[in-house]
Amino acid sequence: MEVALVGITGYAGMVLYQLLQNHPNVTKIHIYDHNLNEPTELNTILPIFHDDHTEVLPYEDSDIVNDNQVAFFATPAGVTSKIASDYIEANFPVIDLSGDMRLNQSDYEHWYHKPAASQRDLDQAQYGLAEFELASGHSYIANPGCYATATLLGLAPLIQQHLIELNSIIVDAKSGTSGAGKALSPLTHFTQVNDNLQIYKPNTHQHIPEIVNELQSWDINVSAIQFMTTLIPITRGIMATIYAKAKPGVDGIMIDKAFSQTYNDKPFVHFLGEALPDIKQVVGTNNCDIGAIYNPATNTVTIDSVIDNLLKGAAGQAIQNFNQLFDYPESSGLNLQTFLP
Numbered sequence: 373m374e375v376a377l378v379g380i381t382g383y384a385g386m387v388l389y390q391l392l393q394n395h396p397n398v399t400k401i402h403i404y405d406h407n408l409n410e411p412t413e414l415n416t417i418l419p420i421f422h423d424d425h426t427e428v429l430p431y432e433d434s435d436i437v438n439d440n441q442v443a444f445f446a447t448p449a450g451v452t453s454k455i456a457s458d459y460i461e462a463n464f465p466v467i468d469l470s471g472d473m474r475l476n477q478s479d480y481e482h483w484y485h486k487p488a489a490s491q492r493d494l495d496q497a498q499y500g501l502a503e504f505e506l507a508s509g510h511s512y513i514a515n516p517g518c519y520a521t522a523t524l525l526g527l528a529p530l531i532q533q534h535l536i537e538l539n540s541i542i543v544d545a546k547s548g549t550s551g552a553g554k555a556l557s558p559l560t561h562f563t564q565v566n567d568n569l570q571i572y573k574p575n576t577h578q579h580i581p582e583i584v585n586e587l588q589s590w591d592i593n594v595s596a597i598q599f600m601t602t603l604i605p606i607t608r609g610i611m612a613t614i615y616a617k618a619k620p621g622v623d624g625i626m627i628d629k630a631f632s633q634t635y636n637d638k639p640f641v642h643f644l645g646e647a648l649p650d651i652k653q654v655v656g657t658n659n660c661d662i663g664a665i666y667n668p669a670t671n672t673v674t675i676d677s678v679i680d681n682l683l684k685g686a687a688g689q690a691i692q693n694f695n696q697l698f699d700y701p702e703s704s705g706l707n708l709q710t711f712l713p
């Protein structure tokens with residue numbers, strides 16, 4: 373299988389490249405860079421890949437379609453919305469890590485503050501939360517956002533089995549700085565991040581509509597969630613701490629059973645009961661570890677869902693979608709180990 377990769381100079385793209393190199397069904401990775409006019413060796417563009425003399429090619433969509441069987445885009449919002457139709461019209465599969473094809477036009481323009489792709493193209497894209505949506509056909513896959521992945525996996529059993537009051541959901545999500553990509557901003561400057569916690573995008577985060585859409589596909593009565601994001605001084609990882617009121621008659625045993633049943637056959641989601649996970653235990657892996665505690669004194673369920681934003685939240689889930697699209701075993705290329713210590 374020959375695959376195309378766009379965006380290798382970014383954080384998600386470079387991690388995706390490493391995963392593709394170790395995937396048993398990938399025979400050749402063609403890398404395309406929008407800055408190039410002529411082929412250039414990877415190790416001159418990214419010295420971190422010092423022994424890698426792969427020629428990085430100028431971006432050209434017809435070359436991508438002719439020379440590959442699938443393309444991965446690890447590009448910022450606003451890039452694929454302009455070019456998705458080239459691939460959709462050619463019936464050529466794409467796995468898009470950006471948020472460009474996850475929302476309808478009006479939601480995208482409202483939350484991303486950019487012009488949306490055409491609704492006709494958006495209608496062709498499949499949302500790819502890998503545990504619940506099976507990527508299939510020669511499809512355009514909208515790989516989920518990192519916060520959305522941690523939050524949705526933490527809420528799925530509770531919403532699908534109608535165990536919580538829908539107007540009581542509060543998500544307090546924390547991320548390391550690699551989630552913001554490689555571009556420097558005042559928020560991610562070392563001096564600002566180090567020894568600090570910063571709430572950002574309060575009630576305006578672009579993953580809110582993505583999360584609500586998917587929750588509504590499980591229970592149409594979901595209308596809104598309270599969702600806050602905090603930047604924390606680590607490089608990789610997300611912890612979504614989720615609070616909700618249990619419905620009358622629901623207790624800790626029912627919650628435990630719902631999570632165990634839902635994730636029993638999902639190799640990358642580990643339900644740990646009341647043992648609430650920390651971020652470090654998933655960093656370096658494609659896992660989502662989840663713990664849940666019910667407090668009868670306040671009738672509150674607390675869920676703790678952790679992922680590595682660059683793996684389960686981006687490149688790892690992209691490989692899960694790739695495996696689904698091409699009928700490869702679910703864990704192909706994803707037998708990864710936690711970074712230690």
Ligand SMILES: NC(=O)C1=CN([C@@H]2O[C@H](COP(=O)(O)OP(=O)(O)OC[C@H]3O[C@@H](n4cnc5c(N)ncnc54)[C@H](OP(=O)(O)O)[C@@H]3O)[C@@H](O)[C@H]2O)C=CC1
Binds near residue numbers: 405407551553
């Ligand atoms: N970081 C994360 O944890 C997650 C990221 N995502 C999404 O994945 C995508 C990539 O994220 P991330 O790696 O963090 O971003 P980065 O900003 O680190 O990297 C973006 C990459 O896209 C390239 N690029 C920029 N503009 C264009 C263009 N017009 N055409 C082609 N390539 C372009 C950049 O190249 P150049 O070197 O020229 O800048 C770079 O290689 C984003 O949409 C992000 O929202 C999703 C989930 C998690």
Ligand SMILES: CC(=O)N[C@@H](CCC(=O)OP(=O)(O)O)C(=O)O
Binds near residue numbers: 601
């Ligand atoms: C720490 C940090 O800044 N994280 C980013 C994650 C967003 C992302 O991954 O982008 P998509 O919208 O394409 O999913 C943010 O909060 O905007």
